[in-house]
Amino acid sequence: MTNNSKATFGQLLKLWRKKASLSQQQLALTAGTTPRHLSFIETGRSRPGRSIVLRLGQALDLPLRNRNALLVAAGFAPSFPERDLQDELTQPYFRAVKSILEHHEPNPGAAFNSLGAIVLANRPFRKMFPECLKLSPEQAVDTFFSPGPYRDRMENWAEVAWAWIDRQHHEVARTDNVELARLVERALDHMIDVERPEPSEGGPEVIGPRFRVGDRVITTFFTVMKIESALEIALSELRIELLFPLDVASAEFFQNLG
Missing domain, CATH: 3.30.450 (Beta-Lactamase)
Known part of the structure; x- marks a missing residue:
């Protein structure tokens, strides 16, 4: 559980970007988008697609739990599963x-x-x-x-x-x-x-x-x-x-x- 579970996607993204001490230009370059698009996403003027959300989470080097939170805030289902360590797959x-x-x-x-x-x-x-x-x-x-x-x-x-x-x-x-x-x-x-x-x-x-x-x-x-x-x-x-x-x-x- 995170402190920002009720924040909007744009608020979450801006929070993590600030924590990483990255400018919009730096993050946009790493995530393969433009600073203008990133600015629109943060302010809520543009709705991000699933692919860009995943790329942003990776560019920010977020833990998987937080990447799932970004996806949910953007209106998508979580991408990374959480299983019991005794599960057959783990x-x-x-x-x-x-x-x-x-x-x-x-x-x-x-x-x-x-x-x-x-x-x-x-x-x-x-x-x-x-x-x-x-x-x-x-x-x-x-x-x-x-x-x-x-x-x-x-x-x-x-x-x-x-x-x-x-x-x-x-x-x-x-x-x-x-x-x-x-x-x-x-x-x-x-x-x-x-x-x-x-x-x-x-x-x-x-x-x-x-x-x-x-x-x-x-x-x-x-x-x-x-x-x-x-x-x-x-x-x-x-x-x-x-x-x-x-x-x-x-x-x-x-x-x-x-």
Whole structure:
């Protein structure tokens, strides 16, 4: 769901063009039309055809969910389906994600949907975060950001928490996702008295969680994978996060965990 679900096509188009910092001339050139035609479309003087709506969505690099919203606002049926990941048509891709997570063992890895709910996790991830697997996105935010075991066992919790908020702010701006925006606000409610850490000289090249386990600190970083060129919404929004050890001692910890 987006903030602008009741806007007209011209209003939506102008909104996304402004967000992309594109002039009418720049967008028209990329979408294969003229600035005059684009101006008429934005003001409602001209009704766009389905083809130009799709080209504009692609030129703006909009997420598939937002391209569907453009089509609906222009009076057309959505073009991009949204299926369950267990659907017969999405199963081959879901199996590929499962294979990636299994081959990543003994290191933890999980796949998340657009709101941060866990869709699939490998065994090491389930061992490290067993209580997170069945949480709603709201519960997951409260669990991670509230004082408690998660904050206590992560040495650089504030750094990781602010990095998550920054990333999700960018995603909200990119997608205009109302539910995700609410989750970010929910997280910020927990951060009122938490200062943003200053980058330190000689600090890590990549922000990654540092876990306290007994008298040891397990240092990690993570990478993110996405399915490129997806034409189905759930697949296009899937985010695969793979955690890696940063040193030999941390690698040995994950070997023993597995």
